[in-house]
Amino acid sequence: GAVVSQHPSRVICKSGTSVKIECRSLDFQATTMFWYRQFPKKSLMLMATSNEGSKATYEQGVEKDKFLINHASLTLSTLTVTSAHPEDSSFYICSAGQGLWNSPLHFGNGTRLTVT
Amino acid sequence: AQTVTQSQPEMSVQEAETVTLSCTYDTSESDYYLFWYKQPPSRQMILVIRQEAYKQQNATENRFSVNFQKAAKSFSLKISDSQLGDAAMYFCAYRTKSNTGNQFYFGTGTSLTVIP
Numbered sequence: 001g002a003v004v005s006q007h008p009s010r011v012i013c014k015s016g017t018s019v020k021i022e023c024r025s026l027d028f029q030a031t032t033m034f035w036y037r038q039f040p041k042k043s044l045m046l047m048a049t050s051n052e053g054s055k056a057t058y059e060q061g062v063e064k065d066k067f068l069i070n071h072a073s074l075t076l077s078t079l080t081v082t083s084a085h086p087e088d089s090s091f092y093i094c095s096a097g098q099g100l101w102n103s104p105l106h107f108g109n110g111t112r113l114t115v116t
Numbered sequence: 117a118q119t120v121t122q123s124q125p126e127m128s129v130q131e132a133e134t135v136t137l138s139c140t141y142d143t144s145e146s147d148y149y150l151f152w153y154k155q156p157p158s159r160q161m162i163l164v165i166r167q168e169a170y171k172q173q174n175a176t177e178n179r180f181s182v183n184f185q186k187a188a189k190s191f192s193l194k195i196s197d198s199q200l201g202d203a204a205m206y207f208c209a210y211r212t213k214s215n216t217g218n219q220f221y222f223g224t225g226t227s228l229t230v231i232p
Binding site: 034038041 | 151153158159160161163166205207209219220222223224225227
């Protein structure tokens with residue numbers, strides 16, 4: 001089955017530093033990947049849609065300068081949290097579909113970000 | 117915009133018994149896809165079952181089945197012979213077929229506890 005790998009699974013960083021999270025589709029090409037943020041015991045909140053070879057589409061209220069998304073290839077999207085603050089601490093999950101509208105999303109294992 | 121509602125924040129079921137999780141959605145589209153995802157404590161999102169809107173027959177995957185009522189915009193998940201490993205957060209999701217987006221809409225989730 002389709003596999004999405006997300007790395008790192010956990011990261012702790014200091015306020016003011018930047019953190020990069022990678023999302024890879026291992027056995028399929030993903031022209032579109034999605035980045036979600038999830039608070040404890042809450043649903044997934046879509047942050048942005050990552051489009052291969054073009055700019056990401058951000059949801060309302062998500063700062064594009066703070067959450068930089070790059071989708072340079074058909075198998076890799078990265079999310080960089082710039083100048084991280086404690087309020088950015090959260091669980092971030094990426095997902096990718098196989099292009100067909102009726103195909104499910106395949107999710108990475110998520111990244112637990114803690115900003116101290 | 118499409119909305120997905122899960123009215124049961126928490127549910128519990130006795131091991132080996134049957135439980136039904138409810139989901140309703142709001143849409144003006146006629147073609148779409150519905151999914152149930154499971155998120156165990158590991159936080160990995162796992163696809164449980166999916167349903168195509170134009171198919172009247174309810175989807176079934178082993179112990180998991182859905183009751184899809186298109187007119188009522190209802191998509192409930194039935195888990196039969198519940199097992200301890202079924203304990204997780206369950207998210208109902210709607211996928212639009214619209215060309216303007218490729219987005220999934222998630223419900224707020226239902227936390228399922230399985231009692232031994």
